[in-house]
Structure formats: structure tokens, C-alpha cells
Amino acid sequence: MPQPDPPRKSLFKTSSFYSWSLVAVVTLVVGWIFFSRWWQNRVFEHRMRQERTEKQHEDDLATLEQLGGKELAIQTFYATPGELRRGQSVQLCYGVANAKTVKLEPQSNPVWPSYSRCVDVTPSKTTAYTLTITGAGGNTKSQTLVVTVR
Template sequence: MQAWLKAGWALVGLGVAYLAVSLFLRDQGPGPRARPAQKPKAPAAPVQGPVRIVQFYGMPGAVARGERVTICYGVENAQSVRLDPPVEPVQPHWNRCFTAAPEATTTYTLTAEGAGGSRAAASFTIQVMPPAPKILFVELSGKQLRRGEPLTVCYGVEHAVSVRLEPLGMDLKPVAKDCVRVYPPRTLKFRLIARSADGRQDREEFTVTVEP
């Protein structure tokens, strides 16, 4: 009888222990699980500021037709640039220069575009004047004359609207080649002056000696 009681109490003890372990495991929940491998994050794109034109100019600001000017530009945070009117292909650059030969007064505009549709523009104007007047040549029949002898002056000019021979006050033709005859009353220092429509001038000086 005592052996049977001991065996019964042993079974009861095992049941209680099993129940305690089961309750403990339930309270602890499932064990830690392995986390899935995470993909490496792509590096963040660099933050760009707004597009900006740091410089855009032409020099000199006024030229005669046929002369060249230097155009310089520089941009920041730009993906593309455009020059109007076009002179040569342009790309985003911090500091770049090239030359142009405008035929008439021209306004140049630089447009720069950046990320997200940002845009900046700048302009300047080059004044183009007619070519400066130029005396091509002056030829004299002589530099020493006797009183009463004629002096023949041959000359040629270009880009001039008027030609004057001083100090005689003679208006001459503004042509590429012509000759005139004058009678200097005494030794004179002559000035041949060619003028353009805007007042610019070219001049040639020569002295003719008149002997008694």
C-alpha cells in the first residue's frame, strides 16, 4: 500500500513539473528568429543648389563691323546651357571664353537649365558700328614747287562719306581713287581728312614747299 502511494505521488509531481514548464514556455513566447538580410541602401544623391549664371559678358562692348569680340560665360549647377543667337556649341562650364564677329548690333542671351526645371538667363548687347573710314593712299606730283605751279594730289578712301583737303577747304569725292589739281600760294602743311557718317575720321598730313 505504501509503495502504491509513493508511486502515485511521484506521478503527481511529474505532472506538476510538466505543467509548470509548459506555462513557462508559453509565457516566454517563441524564440528569436533570424532576421532576413537587408539590401544595402543606395547612396543619397548629392544635393544641388539652384542653377546660377556666375558670369556672362562680351568685350569690348562696341566694335566696328568685321572686328571680333570675346564672349565669356560661367554657370553653376547647370545641366545644359544655350546661347542665342548661336555662335558655337556651348556646354555647362565654370569659366569659358570664345570669339565672335557680329555683323550688326546684337543682343546675346545665355540660358542655363538645372535639375527640377530650374532656369536662369542673362543678356548683354554688343554695339556694332560701320567700319572706320580709312585713307588708302596719297600720292603727290611733287613736294617742292615754284610759285604758280600746280600740285596734283591723288588719293583713295573707303568707308567714308566725306573727304576734305585742308587748309584749302576743298571737298573731295569719297571714292577709292581720284586726283585733283591745286595751286598752293605758299608753303603749306596739307591735311587730307576722311570722315564716316558717325563722325569718326582718318587723316593724312603732308607738306609742300613753294619756292619764290
């Protein structure tokens, strides 16, 4: 005679059900922790990248403004020393922004657009030097400087 099947235990009465349920819950919690940390790091990196881009843009604008912006400008034009004796040399220094050409009169040495450049001159008498710059659009600006010779 065949033996009757033993009575089946309820699913809730088996220990393996609770063990696997606990493993599943722990796995879900650990998975959620890893996912949330990954997501927070991603948001943080995105925000930092955005702030870095904005800071770089601000720095670029500040640098452009320091270098004269978009306007044609003579930023500096001075002599060192401003007064000298006959036969001595003086340095004429200039800085221009957005200039296409630069002309220094009276001057025999060539000059060109630069943010900071000096040329040596040896005037025999008190001389007025004129720096004239021309922009790409044809606009010009001039500035005059007097070097006194004693």
C-alpha cells in the first residue's frame, strides 16, 4: 500500500522562509545604501563641475576686463626715469589693449601691440613722445608724454 503523504507544513512555519526573507531584506537595504551614496556622489560631482565652470567664466571675464575688455585702450604709457641728463637713456613703457597697430613718435625703434613693453630712447633735449594706436575698425587713440632733459 502506498503511504500517504505527510501533511505539508505551512510556508510560514518553515525556518528557511524566514532566513531567505531576512537575506532578501538585508540585500535590499544594502543595495539601497549603495545606490543612494552613488546618487549623492553623482549630484555632488555635477554641482562641483557646474560651480567650477561658473568660476572659470567669471575669472575669464575678469581677465578680459583687466586686459582692456573689448575696447581700444592705452592702458599704460610712462617713462622711467621721467627726468634725465643729456646722453642718458630712458625707458618708455606702454601697454595697449585691442590695438592692431602702434606708433611711437619720434622713435626709430619698431613698436608693436603689447600688454606690457618698454623701449629705450636717448633724447638729446626735452622731447614729447606720442603713442598712437589703431584698432581693427580704424579707430585711433593717442597719448603724449614729455621726457625732460637737463
